[in-house]
Amino acid sequence: MSRKVCIVGGATTPFDYGPTGFESIEGGAAECIRETRKDIPEFSMRDIDLMIYSHFSVHFGHQLCSEWIIHDHLGLVGVPHYRVENGGNTGGSALYAAALAVMSGHHDVVGVVGWETMDSVSQSQGSEFIAMASDIRYELMVGGIYPIYYAAMANKWMKDNNVTEEDVATISAKNRNNAMDNPKAQWYRNEHKYITVEDVMNSRLISYPIKKYDCCLMSRGVAFVLVCSEEYAKKVNPDGYVTIDGMGLSSCTIRAGDRLNFPGWTERYGPGYPEMTEFGACRNAADRAYKMAGIENPLKEIDFGEIHDAFSTSEAQIYKALYLTDENNIAQFLRDKTTHMYGEIPMNPGGGLMGYGHPVGATGLMSMIECFYQLSGMIPKKHLSKKTEVPDPECGIVNSHAGTGTSISNFIIRRV
Amino acid sequence: MNETVVLKKKEGIVKKPIFTEKKSYRPVNVKETGLAFIGHEISDDGNAMNQFLHYDQLYTIRHGWNSKFFIGLLEGKIWGTRCPKCGDTWVPVRTHCWNLDCNLEKTEWVEMPLNAKVHTWTIAGWSGRSSLKRLPIILVYAVIGESKVAIANELHGVKPWNVEFDMPLKIVFKPKEDRIGVVTDFHFEPADGWESSPTNKEKERIKELVEPVYRWVKTLE
Numbered sequence: 001m002s003r004k005v006c007i008v009g010g011a012t013t014p015f016d017y018g019p020t021g022f023e024s025i026e027g028g029a030a031e032c033i034r035e036t037r038k039d040i041p042e043f044s045m046r047d048i049d050l051m052i053y054s055h056f057s058v059h060f061g062h063q064l065c066s067e068w069i070i071h072d073h074l075g076l077v078g079v080p081h082y083r084v085e086n087g088g089n090t091g092g093s094a095l096y097a098a099a100l101a102v103m104s105g106h107h108d109v110v111g112v113v114g115w116e117t118m119d120s121v122s123q124s125q126g127s128e129f130i131a132m133a134s135d136i137r138y139e140l141m142v143g144g145i146y147p148i149y150y151a152a153m154a155n156k157w158m159k160d161n162n163v164t165e166e167d168v169a170t171i172s173a174k175n176r177n178n179a180m181d182n183p184k185a186q187w188y189r190n191e192h193k194y195i196t197v198e199d200v201m202n203s204r205l206i207s208y209p210i211k212k213y214d215c216c217l218m219s220r221g222v223a224f225v226l227v228c229s230e231e232y233a234k235k236v237n238p239d240g241y242v243t244i245d246g247m248g249l250s251s252c253t254i255r256a257g258d259r260l261n262f263p264g265w266t267e268r269y270g271p272g273y274p275e276m277t278e279f280g281a282c283r284n285a286a287d288r289a290y291k292m293a294g295i296e297n298p299l300k301e302i303d304f305g306e307i308h309d310a311f312s313t314s315e316a317q318i319y320k321a322l323y324l325t326d327e328n329n330i331a332q333f334l335r336d337k338t339t340h341m342y343g344e345i346p347m348n349p350g351g352g353l354m355g356y357g358h359p360v361g362a363t364g365l366m367s368m369i370e371c372f373y374q375l376s377g378m379i380p381k382k383h384l385s386k387k388t389e390v391p392d393p394e395c396g397i398v399n400s401h402a403g404t405g406t407s408i409s410n411f412i413i414r415r416v
Numbered sequence: 417m418n419e420t421v422v423l424k425k426k427e428g429i430v431k432k433p434i435f436t437e438k439k440s441y442r443p444v445n446v447k448e449t450g451l452a453f454i455g456h457e458i459s460d461d462g463n464a465m466n467q468f469l470h471y472d473q474l475y476t477i478r479h480g481w482n483s484k485f486f487i488g489l490l491e492g493k494i495w496g497t498r499c500p501k502c503g504d505t506w507v508p509v510r511t512h513c514w515n516l517d518c519n520l521e522k523t524e525w526v527e528m529p530l531n532a533k534v535h536t537w538t539i540a541g542w543s544g545r546s547s548l549k550r551l552p553i554i555l556v557y558a559v560i561g562e563s564k565v566a567i568a569n570e571l572h573g574v575k576p577w578n579v580e581f582d583m584p585l586k587i588v589f590k591p592k593e594d595r596i597g598v599v600t601d602f603h604f605e606p607a608d609g610w611e612s613s614p615t616n617k618e619k620e621r622i623k624e625l626v627e628p629v630y631r632w633v634k635t636l637e
């Protein structure tokens with residue numbers, strides 16, 4: 001017997017590289033919970049009966065089991081806890097675990113804390129650490145940084161789908177410009193400027209067709225989300241809680257090249273999907289989430305999304321994997337600015353990974369928090385203006401993404 | 417009556433490999449220092465402190481059943497594996513078949529031909545610290561011989577703007593003395609007789625993107 005799963009609150013620290021004012025992870029976690037308590041004063045730390053910690057890499061954390069430090073600091077000694085790690089989809093996977101815990105009836109109030117401290121090493125060392133999530137025996141020394149694998153996938157995908165560099169550059173500009181309305185966003189706190197498609201096109205080559213402004217940011221940050229039963233949600237946030245109506249988690253190969261012919265995929269989805277350029281796990285996770293939430297026409301039934309724009313190209317690939325468009329219409333879909341604030345389905349109004357930042361373990365939580373703020377009418381309170389508020393939304397999608405599309409989760413969130 | 421029981425050390429229960437051939441190409445100045453706090457800094461307002469922790473670790477990657485592939489690289493050979501049940505062949509190799517119908521059938525080694533075909537490509541204008549001076553680098557995912565999957569590696573011997581989808585490739589190994597048993601012991605080059613197509617808009621765009629990279633790399637010397 002499965003129960004309804006709700007989200008009643010959450011917050012992040014500012015995301016940044018270098019000093020944020022919240023350098024200690026346990027201090028950052030405490031501040032996220034204090035902010036959540038301001039939003040929902042009825043929530044007491046005593047209510048938490050399970051803590052799930054979302055953290056990607058000990059290489060960045062320079063501390064094994066750093067979740068134990070946070071847990072003690074929060075005064076939750078005795079409350080059960082464990083850590084979830086799943087690459088860039090660590091946050092999505094931690095939320096998935098929290099939802100399962102509530103759904104099962106075994107837990108009522110689950111706190112999820114996520115963080116990454118990527119500025120504890122140099123940017124180039126950080127890039128090498130992230131590349132250690134490739135199969136290092138075959139791929140670490142070939143290219144040596146993650147954007148290269150994404151670029152190779154995107155290059156063919158763009159050709160196959162008639163998508164141009166300018167088309168995806170609109171996504172880079174959109175997300176960074178959205179972030180200019182979000183005081184916690186790394187882009188707002190640092191570069192702090194509006195950019196154009198031309199700026200993206202003129203930024204330095206990272207790996208063709210990806211340029212600097214097509215890439216997300218390396219960040220430090222902490223986030224907290226409170227996941228609970230509906231009974232508890234009605235108690236602490238009766239007018240603002242949201243429900244996780246659908247969720248899906250799926251996997252694909254670690255080495256993108258292996259995707260050319262994985263017999264298991266063909267068995268499940270028929271030949272041809274995924275080509276190594278498609279995010280098959282995203283499509284599969286969407287199938288599961290849509291089925292659970294009863295969504296038949298995602299473009300019509302979903303009002304907005306917070307999705308994993310590690311690269312502008314991947315955001316475009318995700319649109320297709322989520323069935324928002326297909327190979328015949330994707331280019332026009334981008335040119336019509338369908339996912340801009342004034343479009344049919346705004347994507348990443350919070351700024352996304354390119355604008356808000358990408359402290360890996362906190363990222364999926366950040367996306368969920370932004371989605372929650374939109375649905376519970378909190379954007380005017382959390383952003384600088386109403387410019388990035390989706391008008392009267394009822395349903396949002398949250399997407400979290402790992403590897404070269406190796407693990408992907410999708411959540412359908414609705415306002416009650 | 418006073419018999420003593422001698423417990424003999426048992427031998428031969430597990431036969432372990434002995435490693436006589438050893439090579440080290442480690443830079444001489446690298447040392448394992450272990451964990452050490454090696455410095456700090458304090459902000460001018462006295463409110464923030466950063467501390468530096470040094471951590472240098474040597475890992476042993478035990479290739480085990482995959483070893484033949486990496487030993488093959490030293491010998492200038494590309495080894496793949498083949499499932500005797502379904503017949504699929506792969507490079508990178510799998511020691512067991514991943515077709516669920518084959519129930520993790522053990523695979524057999526097959527020597528692959530030294531030719532391949534580009535599946536997709538990119539041109540890196542940025543990379544990890546160790547590769548910066550070689551930029552721009554052409555990276556391709558290519559299918560070797562009859563492999564069912566693609567492998568990533570560098571393409572040499574062609575200008576970045578001339579790489580093409582589906583172009584035929586040959587596999588070229590470094591000189592024997594320079595090989596260290598890693599995938600970068602080999603690279604791809606265009607197959608003999610291949611010629612690039614005439615220039616077009618995309619090629620011009622790529623030239624425009626890589627020119628600053630060439631200029632920047634010169635400043636590194």
Ligand SMILES: [Zn+2]
Pocket residue numbers: 499500501502503504513514515518521
């Ligand atoms: Zn087989």
